[in-house]
Amino acid sequence: xxxxxxxxxxxxxxxxxxxxxxxxxxxxxxxxxxxxxxxxxxxxxxxxxxxxxxxxxxxxxxxxxxxxxxxxxxxxxxxxxxxxxxxxxxxxxxxxxxxxxxxxxxxxxxxxxxxxxxxxxxxxxxxxxxxxxxxxxxxxxxxxxxxxxxxxxxxxxxxxxxxxxxxxxxxxxxxxxxxxxxxxxxxxxxxxxxxxxxxxxxxxxxxxxxxxxxxxxxxxxxxxxxxxxxxxxxxxxxxxxxxxxxxxxxxxxxxxxxxxxxxxxxxxxxxxxxxxxxxxxxxxxxxxxxxxxxxxxxxxxxxxxxxxxxxxxxxxxxxxxxxxxxxxxxxxxxxxxxxxxxxxxxxxxxxxxxxxxxxxxxxxxxxxxxxxxxxxxxxxxxxxxxxxxxxxxxxxxxxxxxxxxxxxxxxxxxxxxxxxxxxxxxxxxxxxxxxxxxxxxxxxxxxxx
Numbered sequence: 001x002x003x004x005x006x007x008x009x010x011x012x013x014x015x016x017x018x019x020x021x022x023x024x025x026x027x028x029x030x031x032x033x034x035x036x037x038x039x040x041x042x043x044x045x046x047x048x049x050x051x052x053x054x055x056x057x058x059x060x061x062x063x064x065x066x067x068x069x070x071x072x073x074x075x076x077x078x079x080x081x082x083x084x085x086x087x088x089x090x091x092x093x094x095x096x097x098x099x100x101x102x103x104x105x106x107x108x109x110x111x112x113x114x115x116x117x118x119x120x121x122x123x124x125x126x127x128x129x130x131x132x133x134x135x136x137x138x139x140x141x142x143x144x145x146x147x148x149x150x151x152x153x154x155x156x157x158x159x160x161x162x163x164x165x166x167x168x169x170x171x172x173x174x175x176x177x178x179x180x181x182x183x184x185x186x187x188x189x190x191x192x193x194x195x196x197x198x199x200x201x202x203x204x205x206x207x208x209x210x211x212x213x214x215x216x217x218x219x220x221x222x223x224x225x226x227x228x229x230x231x232x233x234x235x236x237x238x239x240x241x242x243x244x245x246x247x248x249x250x251x252x253x254x255x256x257x258x259x260x261x262x263x264x265x266x267x268x269x270x271x272x273x274x275x276x277x278x279x280x281x282x283x284x285x286x287x288x289x290x291x292x293x294x295x296x297x298x299x300x301x302x303x304x305x306x307x308x309x310x311x312x313x314x315x316x317x318x319x320x321x322x323x324x325x326x327x328x329x330x331x332x333x334x335x336x337x338x339x340x341x342x343x344x345x346x347x348x349x350x351x352x353x354x355x356x357x358x359x360x361x362x363x364x365x366x367x368x369x370x371x372x373x374x375x376x377x378x379x380x381x382x383x384x385x386x387x388x389x390x391x392x393x394x395x396x397x398x399x400x401x402x403x404x405x406x407x408x409x410x411x412x413x414x415x416x417x418x419x420x421x422x423x424x425x426x427x428x429x430x431x432x433x434x435x436x437x438x439x440x441x442x443x444x445x446x447x448x449x
Contacts, residue, residue, distance in 0.1 A: 002248050003272030004208050063333065063396060063425070074336060074411055077124060077294070077329070077419055104330070106232055106269075109204040110213075111152030119232040121269075123330040123434070126237025126293050127186075128244075129196055129216030130230025137194075137221035147230075149199070149217065156212075158182040158198040164214050167238045168198050184216065195220040205271070213244060234330070235293035236436055245271070251436035252276065255330070256448035257428045268448070277431050280444040283385040287439070290323040295434065297441055298383040299326035299420060302341070304348040305376030315341045316420070324418035328432070328441065332423035334362060335408045341420060342410035345378065349406055352376045360398060363405035369397060372404045380422070387443055393426045 105118045110130075117130060131138040133148040149155045158164050158181070160173035165182035172183050172195075182198040196216035203213035215230075233240040234253065242251055249272040256268055270276060286296035299316050301308050315338045318325035337345065346365055350357060353375055358366045378394050380387040396407040407425055433442035 002208055003270065003274030003276075004206050004249070074332065074419075074421065077327070077332075077421065105229055108232065110147055110215075111149075111201050112154040113152075114202075114204045115147055115151065117147060117230060119230040121232050121234065121330060123234045124294055124327065125231060125233035125331075126235040126240040126243075127216065127231050127233045128214070128239060128241060129218055131221075132217040132219055135219050135221065138218065147217065149201075152201055154202045154211070156200050158200060158214065164200075164239075165198055168216070186216075193222050194218050208248065208271075210245060210248065214239060233293075234434075236287075236295075237293045240293075242434075242436055246437075248272070252434065254431055254433035254442070256431045256446050257424055258448040276433055277442070277444045277446070280431065280433060280442040281385045282435075282440040282442045283382040285434070285436070285439045285441050286318050286325065287320070288318075288323045288325070289320045294323075294327045295329075295441065296325050296327050297422070299380060299422075300383065301381040302337075302345055303379040303381065304345060305352050307348055307352075308381070309344040309348045311341050311344050319418075322418060326420040326422065328422045328427070330424055330427075332421045333425055335423045335426045336411050336419075336421045337408065338418070338420060339410040342408065345408065346406065349376060349378070358403070360403060360405050362409050363396065363407065364409070366398075366403045366405040369402055369404045375404070378408075385443060387430075389426055390429065390445075393428055393430075396425070 104121045106121045108117050108119055109115060110117055119128075119130060131146050133146045133150070135146065138146070160180050160182050162182065165171065165173060168182060168184040172185055173180060183195060184198065185193060185195050196218040198214060199217045200212045200214050203210040218230075234242050237243060242249075242253065252271070252273050254270045254276055283297050286298060288294060288296060296318055298318055301311065301316070303309065316326065336342070350365060353367060353371060355367065357364075360366045372391070372395060375391065375395060377391065378389050380389070394407060395404045397404050411419070411421075429446060429448050431442070431444045431446040433444075435442065
């Protein structure tokens with residue numbers, strides 16, 4: 001059994017958690033104390049190879065841009081619980097190479113000697129895959145994202161006759177003798193798809209070395225170019241990072257996301273039991289028979305100030321068969337509720353704050369920032385846990401600082417959703433602990449900055 005603390009960073013530059021006078025590359029993967037460090041950074045941050053080379057976007061502009069991609073994410077999550085499209089589908093915005101499954105990329109190393117990779121971190125996905133060198137149709141915008149199997153002495157393919165192969169979605173193993181290499185097809189967005197081989201190699205997370213880690217090695221893409229980053233799923237399925245490292249980390253991980261308001265953003269991901277907070281309150285993690293990988297919680301109500309808003313329980317009640325209920329998700333930017341729930345929250349918020357109100361992007365309840373001091377706090381009521389959101393998790397400000405907006409929204413109508421989604425903006429400056437083995441979610445305040 002082991003534990004690992006990994007640091008991640010947000011927006012324009014990486015800054016160590018403790019200050020030092022020594023000159024240091026802000027994008028280095030070594031911690032300031034000389035120990036190993038695995039950074040997780042936003043996909044558009046300076047230290048991400050996928051960041052725009054020139055941008056003058058403010059923090060609010062960045063959030064608005066990311067929130068605009070939520071509709072693709074929500075449509076995907078809703079399709080999973082509704083059982084409509086192929087469950088292997090991963091949404092990609094039309095004409096856009098950004099994979100809408102997460103906003104953070106994790107630095108990991110694969111192979112021997114280790115090759116530095118950048119992979120999207122996603123709590124609602126089981127898949128682990130990345131583009132491999134020689135891939136037909138893969139993006140060449142970020143060469144560092146391609147894994148070169150020929151450069152690794154520990155690389156091996158997986159045979160169709162193995163148990164691991166049967167767990168791959170979209171399996172395309174032919175009937176042949178001797179058994180052939182395990183391969184699979186997956187689709188994402190519209191008319192796009194990719195083919196991959198299921199392979200194994202050594203995964204290095206900071207100082208932890210995980211041999212024979214299984215992942216998809218993408219070799220062909222059709223349709224829109226595959227996003228240059230791979231995917232590191234933290235769901236509960238058999239092929240996720242969590243499941244493949246159970247003997248090492250006991251199915252426990254946690255993260256702390258930094259505030260959007262700070263100029264320098266830093267936080268941490270912790271794998272394993274050691275180092276997790278002792279003073280933390282838990283709520284049960286629920287499992288849907290229809291979509292067992294999603295992390296459901298039992299949301300029983302929402303309060304605005306001291307008023308618990310009237311909501312028909314049918315919009316909150318967890319249903320294992322249909323997948324209705326509430327999930328906590330790292331890949332959605334702003335918390336979304338089914339429309340009746342959101343309207344009840346919004347209307348009570350407006351009633352207590354008064355107006356006038358305006359809109360800004362995805363936010364329909366914006367007001368002059370001078371009234372922020374009297375804005376009511378919002379509390380999410382879950383089984384055995386009441387999460388009173390800090391004001392920085394409730395409001396977001398315009399770039400000029402003159403407007404403050406309620407940073408929540410309703411599920412878009414085209415998503416046809418039965419899900420409420422607690423998103424990453426509302427998780428900031430909180431330690432979110434997933435104890436998969438004991439089916440519980442822990443939440444504790446923590447200054448991630």
